[in-house]
Amino acid sequence: MDFQLSDDQRALRSGMRDLLGAVFDRDRLRAAVERGGGVDRGLWRELGAAGFFALRLPEEAGGVGLGLPEAVLLFEEAGRALLPGPLVATHLAAGLVKGAAEGEAVVTAAEGGGLPVADLGGADAVLVAGGVLTGEELAAFVAGARPVRSMDPLTSLHRVEGRSAGAGASEAYPGALRGEGALLTAAEQLGSAARTTEMAVQHAGAREQFGSLIGSFQAVKHLCADMLARTEPARSAVYAAAVTGDPVEIAAAKLLADDAAVRNARDCLQIHGGMGFTWEADVHLHLKRAWLRAARWLTAAEAEEILAGGLGPVRPLYGGSAALG
Amino acid sequence: MDLTYTEAEEEFRRRLGEWLAAVLPGLPPKPSPDDWPARRAYDTTWQRMLYDAGYAGLHWPEDAGGQGATPTQHLIFLEETEKAGAPYVGANFVGLLHAGPTVAAEGTAEQRARWLPPVLRGDEVWCQGFSEPDAGSDLAALRTRAVRDGDDYVVSGSKIWTSHAEVADWCELLVRTDPDAPKHRGISWLAMPMDAPGITVRPLRTLAGSTEFAEVFLDEVRVPVRNRVGAENDGWRVTMVTLSFERGTAFVGEVVACRRTLDALAAEARRNGKWDDAVLRRRLGRLNAEFRALWRLTQWNVAESERTGGVPGIGGSVFKLRYSRTRQELYEAAAEVLGADAFDLDREWALDRLSSLSYTIAAGTSQIQRNIVAERILGLPKGR
Numbered sequence: 165m166d167f168q169l170s171d172d173q174r175a176l177r178s179g180m181r182d183l184l185g186a187v188f189d190r191d192r193l194r195a196a197v198e199r200g201g202g203v204d205r206g207l208w209r210e211l212g213a214a215g216f217f218a219l220r221l222p223e224e225a226g227g228v229g230l231g232l233p234e235a236v237l238l239f240e241e242a243g244r245a246l247l248p249g250p251l252v253a254t255h256l257a258a259g260l261v262k263g264a265a266e267g268e269a270v271v272t273a274a275e276g277g278g279l280p281v282a283d284l285g286g287a288d289a290v291l292v293a294g295g296v297l298t299g300e301e302l303a304a305f306v307a308g309a310r311p312v313r314s315m316d317p318l319t320s321l322h323r324v325e326g327r328s329a330g331a332g333a334s335e336a337y338p339g340a341l342r343g344e345g346a347l348l349t350a351a352e353q354l355g356s357a358a359r360t361t362e363m364a365v366q367h368a369g370a371r372e373q374f375g376s377l378i379g380s381f382q383a384v385k386h387l388c389a390d391m392l393a394r395t396e397p398a399r400s401a402v403y404a405a406a407v408t409g410d411p412v413e414i415a416a417a418k419l420l421a422d423d424a425a426v427r428n429a430r431d432c433l434q435i436h437g438g439m440g441f442t443w444e445a446d447v448h449l450h451l452k453r454a455w456l457r458a459a460r461w462l463t464a465a466e467a468e469e470i471l472a473g474g475l476g477p478v479r480p481l482y483g484g485s486a487a488l489g
Numbered sequence: 490m491d492l493t494y495t496e497a498e499e500e501f502r503r504r505l506g507e508w509l510a511a512v513l514p515g516l517p518p519k520p521s522p523d524d525w526p527a528r529r530a531y532d533t534t535w536q537r538m539l540y541d542a543g544y545a546g547l548h549w550p551e552d553a554g555g556q557g558a559t560p561t562q563h564l565i566f567l568e569e570t571e572k573a574g575a576p577y578v579g580a581n582f583v584g585l586l587h588a589g590p591t592v593a594a595e596g597t598a599e600q601r602a603r604w605l606p607p608v609l610r611g612d613e614v615w616c617q618g619f620s621e622p623d624a625g626s627d628l629a630a631l632r633t634r635a636v637r638d639g640d641d642y643v644v645s646g647s648k649i650w651t652s653h654a655e656v657a658d659w660c661e662l663l664v665r666t667d668p669d670a671p672k673h674r675g676i677s678w679l680a681m682p683m684d685a686p687g688i689t690v691r692p693l694r695t696l697a698g699s700t701e702f703a704e705v706f707l708d709e710v711r712v713p714v715r716n717r718v719g720a721e722n723d724g725w726r727v728t729m730v731t732l733s734f735e736r737g738t739a740f741v742g743e744v745v746a747c748r749r750t751l752d753a754l755a756a757e758a759r760r761n762g763k764w765d766d767a768v769l770r771r772r773l774g775r776l777n778a779e780f781r782a783l784w785r786l787t788q789w790n791v792a793e794s795e796r797t798g799g800v801p802g803i804g805g806s807v808f809k810l811r812y813s814r815t816r817q818e819l820y821e822a823a824a825e826v827l828g829a830d831a832f833d834l835d836r837e838w839a840l841d842r843l844s845s846l847s848y849t850i851a852a853g854t855s856q857i858q859r860n861i862v863a864e865r866i867l868g869l870p871k872g873r
Contacts, residue, residue, distance in 0.1 A: 165561050166491045166497065167785070167792040173490065233490045365867045381873025382856070385863035392862055393810045400785035401778070407492050414777035465771065472774030476755035 167404070169237075176234055180241040183214055188245055190446075196248055197449065201318040203270050203283060205247040212267015216242075216251075217258045223266055227258070229292065232344070232406040236351035243355025243425075246449050248318040250283040252348045252461075253291050256341055261289045261296055271296075272307075275337070279459060280312050280321035293337050298451075316452040343414045346462035347405055350418040353457055354395070354427035356450050360425075360432035361391040363447065367436055380433075387431045394424040402458050412474035415467040422464060425454035492788065494561070502565045508542055509573040516576070522699055529614055529656040532579035536611030545609040546585065546852035548736065553593035553601060554609050560736040560791045561682065567741035572749075577742070580653045581704050581831030583606035588661040591678065591731040595719045604659070606754065612797050616657035618648040618705055619728075624855045629672045629725060633707060635664035635679065641711040642679060644665070644687075647704060650851075654690045654703040657683050657847075662712070668724050678724035680716040689709075690867060697843040698834075739805060740812055747819055749840070754819075758826045776822060779815045783808070806853070806861045813848035813855060820845045 166223070187210050194205070210216065219235050221227020235255070239489040242251055253273035254264050263269030276280045276293060284290070290297040290305060297305050309322040337345070365388050368379030378384050398420040404424075405417040429451035433440035440447045458464065494502070501669050517534070539545045548563045549555020556564070578585060589608045592600055607613035624631040633646025644664055651660070660681040667675030681688075687710035692700040719727035755773055759762040790804050820842035824831035827838060849855040850851030863869045 165494045165564075165788060165792060166795070167788045168796055169490060191863070209711050305712050309785040361867075366868060374871060379863075379869035382860065382872070385867075385869045385872075386856070386859040388867055388869060389810065389859035389862035392867060393807050395805050397782040398781070400789045402782075403490055403789075404492065404785040407490050412777070413781060416781045419775065419778045420782055468771035468774035470774070471777040472755070472770045475773060475777050476752040476759070480675060489699055 167407075173234060173237055176230075177237045177241060180214075180216075180238050180487035181244075183210075183307060184241055184245040184247060187341060188247055188388040193246055193446070193449075197317045201248050201283070201316070201320050203286060205270075207269045208249065208254075208270060211251075212265065217255050218265035219255070219258075221259050225259060226265060231251075232347065232409060233403065235348060236354075236402055236406040239348045239351035241451075243352030246318060246356070246446070248283075250287070251352070252345050255288065255348060256345060257291055257296070261298070263288065268312055274324060275345075275460060280314075280323050281309065282321055282456075284309055284322040285311075285320055288370050291341075308410075316449075316456050318449060318453060339411070342461060343409070343411055345460070346418045346467075347402070347414050349461050350398075350402050350405070350414075350421035353418075353421035353454060354398050357391070357395045357398060357421065357424035357428040357456055360428040360447065360450050361388065361395055361441070364388050364391060364428075364432040364435045367432075371437075384435060387435060391424075391428045391431055392451050394428060398424040412470060414472075415462060415470040417465040418462045419453075419464055419471070422454070422458040426451070426458055429454050494565070498561055498565060498717060501562050501727050502569060505544070505566060505569050506573070508544075509575060512538055512542075513573060513575060515869075519576075524835065525653070525655045529580045529653070530575060532581055533611035533614065534865065535576040535579075536581045536585075536609075540610050545611075546589070548738070549590065549593060549609075551607075553589075554605050555593075560738060562796045563736065563738045564741050564787070565790045567738055567801075568593060568745055571742040571745040574616070580614045580656060581611065582652070583617045583657075583661065584613065584659075587617060587661070587731055588615040588680070591661065591727060592680075592718055593729045595678075596729050598709070599715075600680075600718060607658075613658040615659045615661060616651050616653045616683070618660045618662040619844065620650045620748060626854055631663055631665060633662070633664050634668070635666050635677060635712070637666075637714070637745055638711075640714050642714060642717070644679070644707050644710045644712055647706045649704050650702050651690075651705050652702045653685070655692065655703050659683060660705070663724055663728065666724075670722060673725045675722050676724040677721050678718045679712050679720065680729045681710065681712045682716075685710050695844075696846065696869070697840055736794040737787060737805065737808075740783075740808065741787055741814070744780060744783050744812070747816055748784065750819060750823070750841075751776055751780060754823055754826050754838075761826070761828075763826050769822070772822050772825070776815070776819055779811075779818075783812055783815065786811075789842075804866075805868070806858045807866070809853070810855055810858045810862065816848050817845045818853065 177298045187207055215228040216238055218227040219230050219238065223229040236283050244397040250270065250272035254271040257271035261269055261271050264271050270286060271289045271291060272281060272287045273291040273479035284306060290302060309324045312321040312323050314321040368384050368388060369377060371378050401420045405413040429447060433447045433451060436445055436447055491535055520531050524655065544566065547557030551557040557747040581787065585608060589605060592604050608615065619628060621631050622632060622859055633644060633648065635642040635644045660683055662679045662681045663676055664679055665675050666677040689706040691704045691806065693702055694700050751773065758769065758773065763769055784806055790808065820838060823838040824842055826834055826856040830836045832838055864871055
């Protein structure tokens with residue numbers, strides 16, 4: 165057993181961090197905020213060229229030929245950087261929608277369940293429970309949608325009327341697709357949770373009050389410690405779920421990563437004090453995205469039910485499978 | 490990221506499983522929790538069985554008489570013994586997991602030869618004399634004095650929270666040998682024979698009603714200078730060396746046990762109708778996520794220690810912080826499942842709920858763990 169990143173996986177992760185540092189630095193993040201989100205087609209193509217969308221397609225299909233463990237590392241970095249756009253849906257659409265793998269097409273997903281559709285404006289296709297909407301079907305779908313004043317400045321949202329145009333409930337999504345969507349979203353949450361922990365620690369180690377760094381006060385440092393104690397179990401859960409692909413394990417990953425992202429952003433905001441409440445600080449961007457992602461693919465209630473279903477009646481603890489042990 | 494075990498690891502698991510299946514049915518019945526001599530005998534009998542089968546001191550280095558097993562093998566051992574319902578380390582805890590490794594790392598050849606083999610064979614039991622009434626989280630504030638008198642130290646003071654004190658042969662004792670030095674620099678580590686004159690053991694009753702540990706009063710107890718491990722006044726470092734040996738395996742058996750309890754709780758809730766309560770059912774589901782993640786974090790920490798040659802140490806603080814609270818939540822959920830039966834201490838889990846109250850206190854309170862995480866991992870400044 166070697167449940168650690170391989171050298172290749174480390175290189176992949178740091179490569180992604182370097183790429184995002186170059187193409188989506190803080191200035192571009194803030195520019196995207198002022199623009200009100202939306203997809204930057206140039207950036208989308210750069211991600212495509214880097215293999216972000218084609219990562220899990222087989223090499224003979226023009227993909228990179230890697231798996232979910234590598235994908236979660238890339239999505240973790242995307243979550244850290246607050247990279248906007250329908251990253252998960254376009255990644256899932258690689259191989260299903262022409263141009264998605266290369267970053268030429270922007271594909272979003274309608275999960276149903278009354279959840280607004282993200283990044284619909286300008287999307288080339290929409291994943292729905294029954295398949296993919298393009299062309300006239302897409303046009304009809306967009307015509308039936310009305311924009312929502314989105315709480316997250318980096319994600320435009322549209323409400324879709326009724327159950328027309330193929331937008332079914334997310335449960336009707338093929339299980340594998342839904343599970344992968346939940347897992348990759350959990351990976352983004354993990355990246356955000358780790359990032360807000362860093363932001364909180366940086367601020368607590370720089371800000372002075374009462375003649376001391378506020379990070380020397382236990383009331384503050386204990387908040388930071390709790391942030392790490394949320395992030396690390398979530399990390400293990402996300403990575404393990406990526407290795408096993410087990411639905412119960414994916415539910416655990418989503419539940420814990422959602423918790424870590426939302427609660428860490430809340431604590432990070434608290435530690436930033438008044439500045440944390442301003443538009444100028446990045447903290448609110450993490451919190452708003454975290455709230456939105458928590459509602460996507462697999463909610464806490466759904467995850468908890470799956471996890472409850474995975475308990476007893478008394479059976480071998482690890483299903484007798486060493487691979488899952 | 491690989492969660493599959495190697496062929497050699499699977500072979501180790503298979504052989505261990507066969508051995509456990511063969512020997513566990515022959516164990517004597519578990520003694521009453523109040524019968525300390527019987528508990529000692531039961532635990533040391535088990536240790537002797539492990540010794541005879543080549544599993545004693547699995548994680549100890551080979552030159553100390555151990556098996557030099559990898560952290561992963563140790564994880565498998567703890568997982569399989571727990572799943573098979575084998576006895577806990579019990580009275581052998583301090584000898585195998587702290588005093589023994591300390592002697593192995595810092596003792597002279599003579600000290601190693603004297604003290605290590607009896608621990609491995611289950612012939613001798615150790616207890617720990619670290620905490621004092623006024624030195625708990627602030628362990629280095631300890632005041633038990635040791636004054637040189639010829640070839641002996643004369644030791645006076647009192648220790649607290651000492652498990653197995655009534656039945657131990659030896660006590661790993663931290664004493665102050667230089668009262669004028671800074672508090673961490675005036676401490677020495679002694680092996681005190683528990684039959685020495687001047688030792689009084691007074692059992693402490695816990696809120697669960699049992700006597701799990703004791704106060705130990707020392708009134709001019711003579712301990713030979715040759716029983717000191719490490720240099721005089723270097724005892725703090727000597728002790729910390731061993732604490733940093735932790736390879737991520739400290740809670741393996743407990744996490745396995747918690748997952749089994751959670752399954753049993755779900756089965757009981759389905760039986761008694763509580764499963765229809767969505768709030769409780771979802772609460773159990775969330776605990777499933779927590780313990781699964783803690784199991785994966787254990788595997789992560791063990792694999793990390795295998796790669797680095799075994800220095801995670803502080804990573805254990807993150808784990809303990811989360812685990813101790815989650816295990817308390819497990820028994821709070823158990824009380825919900827039990828309903829009115831939660832007040833009947835003869836019902837399974839009712840007593841565990843009481844015992845679990847110690848988890849966020851023992852071996853470093855959650856508040857101290859947060860300080861460690863914040864200062865040593867996150868790099869925040871020390872302070873008040």
